[in-house]
Amino acid sequence: MKSDPSSFVTVRGLKKTFGSYTALSNISLAVEEGHTLALLGPSGCGKTTMLRCLAGLETADEGYIEIAGKVVFDSSRRINLMPEARQLGIVFQSYAVWPHMSVAENVGFPLKVRRTPKAELEARVRRMLDVVGLGAWYDRPATQLSGGQQQRVALARALVHEPRLVLFDEALSNLDAQLREQMRMELSMLQDRLGFTAIYVTHDQSEAFGLADRIIVMNRGHIDTEGAPRDVFDRPATPFVAQFLGLNVHEGEVIEVARTPPFGAVSGPTANWAQVALPGGTAVWGKLGHDRQLKAGSPALICVRKEHVRIAAGGVGGPQAFPAVVRAASFQGLFEEYIVDVAGVELRAIQPSAGVRSGDSVAVGLAPEQCIVLSRDM
Numbered sequence: 375m376k377s378d379p380s381s382f383v384t385v386r387g388l389k390k391t392f393g394s395y396t397a398l399s400n401i402s403l404a405v406e407e408g409h410t411l412a413l414l415g416p417s418g419c420g421k422t423t424m425l426r427c428l429a430g431l432e433t434a435d436e437g438y439i440e441i442a443g444k445v446v447f448d449s450s451r452r453i454n455l456m457p458e459a460r461q462l463g464i465v466f467q468s469y470a471v472w473p474h475m476s477v478a479e480n481v482g483f484p485l486k487v488r489r490t491p492k493a494e495l496e497a498r499v500r501r502m503l504d505v506v507g508l509g510a511w512y513d514r515p516a517t518q519l520s521g522g523q524q525q526r527v528a529l530a531r532a533l534v535h536e537p538r539l540v541l542f543d544e545a546l547s548n549l550d551a552q553l554r555e556q557m558r559m560e561l562s563m564l565q566d567r568l569g570f571t572a573i574y575v576t577h578d579q580s581e582a583f584g585l586a587d588r589i590i591v592m593n594r595g596h597i598d599t600e601g602a603p604r605d606v607f608d609r610p611a612t613p614f615v616a617q618f619l620g621l622n623v624h625e626g627e628v629i630e631v632a633r634t635p636p637f638g639a640v641s642g643p644t645a646n647w648a649q650v651a652l653p654g655g656t657a658v659w660g661k662l663g664h665d666r667q668l669k670a671g672s673p674a675l676i677c678v679r680k681e682h683v684r685i686a687a688g689g690v691g692g693p694q695a696f697p698a699v700v701r702a703a704s705f706q707g708l709f710e711e712y713i714v715d716v717a718g719v720e721l722r723a724i725q726p727s728a729g730v731r732s733g734d735s736v737a738v739g740l741a742p743e744q745c746i747v748l749s750r751d752m
């Protein structure tokens with residue numbers, strides 16, 4: 375089986391079962407050298423299993439994995455390299471920092487098992503501790519470190535043998551929000567500096583969007599969606615992704631499909647539009663997603679981001695406005711979150727304060743170009 379010469383990691387047809395449960399079914403992916411792929415998805419979708427198969431900590435039932443031009447797993451040829459032979463670094467959520475060792479011993483461990491001469495080992499550990507900002511902690515017991523510092527030790531340990539591929543398993547999830555943000559920035563800078571390729575497993579969409587060049591969204595052991603972060607974010611391609619990313623998703627029936635919409639919104643050369651009737655009779659125009667097969671009578675979903683649902687007490691303007699009642703309003707700091715009822719359909723909205731309260735009558739504006747129409751049956 376030949377792989378694409380431009381890809382640094384190639385996975386083909388990976389399958390993994392646990393008894394009768396299929397944790398991974400026919401996964402294929404490729405990552406270019408120096409790039410970051412995020413595997414994003416809800417708990418139990420198979421992200422960690424995928425990472426463990428890449429690392430050699432789990433053996434897939436079927437498939438092919440190539441890393442840096444070397445076949446590390448091929449079920450058809452019974453190739454299955456041990457984790458140590460795969461030349462990668464792993465950073466786990468739990469840090470896995472050994473409490474009985476000093477910071478330097480923790481970081482130097484991968485070099486020790488590779489029998490690196492002492493002087494070289496020490497020099498590399500010092501260099502790596504400087505890189506992660508822990509140079510002053512060399513001799514200190516690892517237990518004296520805070521959670522964020524321990525995660526840095528884990529990172530230094532994963533990078534010290536200069537792996538060309540680093541796997542991150544929910545690596546920042548245990549850190550508090552501020553530290554997570556900071557580490558995310560530092561990771562990006564570190565990657566630019568050291569040039570490793572990364573695969574990053576997370577259930578946190580902002581982490582995935584913030585770190586990755588490419589995103590794979592997984593659902594029940596399958597790849598649901600793959601794309602550039604901005605495309606996945608701006609135009610969720612499937613109902614699953616739309617729901618996972620927290621959009622409002624409502625089911626209805628297509629009334630009509632049009633090449634140019636009656637309200638004259640800006641449309642690209644290939645934009646197709648559909649008007650969808652929601653339960654309660656509200657009819658919403660939106661842009662067709664990838665499925666261009668929809669026609670009048672097709673079951674369809676209208677998907678709209680919370681920040682694209684505009685609400686105002688007086689009127690919202692725009693071509694598509696509906697009367698609604700505020701069901702809940704909650705102050706969130708930078709913005710307020712609202713639940714509004716549009717003829718029996720509940721929509722969530724976030725925006726700077728609209729100055730309205732629960733029970734108020736409002737107008738809801740849904741710009742047609744910000745509403746995505748997907749086939750229900752994707």
Ligand SMILES: Nc1ncnc2c1ncn2[C@@H]1O[C@H](COP(=O)(O)OP(=O)(O)OP(=O)(O)O)[C@@H](O)[C@H]1O
Binds near residue numbers: 416417
């Ligand atoms: N060793 C195992 N034995 C049996 N089932 C397993 C084993 N490891 C994982 N599974 C099952 O495989 C599925 C995928 O698990 P996995 O840990 O890969 O999911 P995940 O997407 O990483 O979720 P999380 O974010 O919660 O870790 C789950 O249903 C899990 O229960």
